[in-house]
Amino acid sequence: MIGALLWAAAALAAPDDAMLDLRQPGNVVTALQRAGYKGELKLNKGGEPYIQSNANGEPFTIEFYECDGLKDCKSFQFNAWYKKELVFSPEITNEWNAKKRFLKVAVDSDGDMLQFMDATVVGGMSQAQFAELLDWYQAMDGAFTKFLQEKRDAAKAKPAKQ
Secondary structure: OHHHHHHHHHHHHOOOOOEEOOOOHHHHHHHHHHOOOOOEEEEOOOOOEEEEEEEOOEEEEEEEEOOEOOEOOOEEEEEEEEOOOOOOOHHHHHHHHHHOOOOEEEEOOOOOEEEEEEEEOOOOEEHHHHHHHHHHHHHHHHHHHHHHHHHHHHHHHOOOOO
């Protein structure tokens, strides 16, 4: 227990240019917390690790891919989900995806909107790089929220079809 606390303290005190092993989901939680975010490591129904957090007042998850059990993951993906709305359509997703490079969106078979941004962690990443990745996600998430609100407002402004 003391060893784990010392390791956590050392990880939190690591300089921003130190390489982090973000293949380990627990290290991603620590990096999130160092960047000022909350992060809770959980397991999905399949026993795979993911992290629950928030950006811009909305929940998001970080899901891990190509893991060796619960560790040594090769990549992760930021995800957010929006319950089905009438404005969600392939046209809206195509409009967003054609103009935005990092954060992509899709409408699933239930009509829900999914938002995702991938990152590879093979070779390591510094705390500064991870913080920059988080900043990109938060900025793009905020831009997507604004984009959706503009689409909602435009849909409300259209006269009803007779």
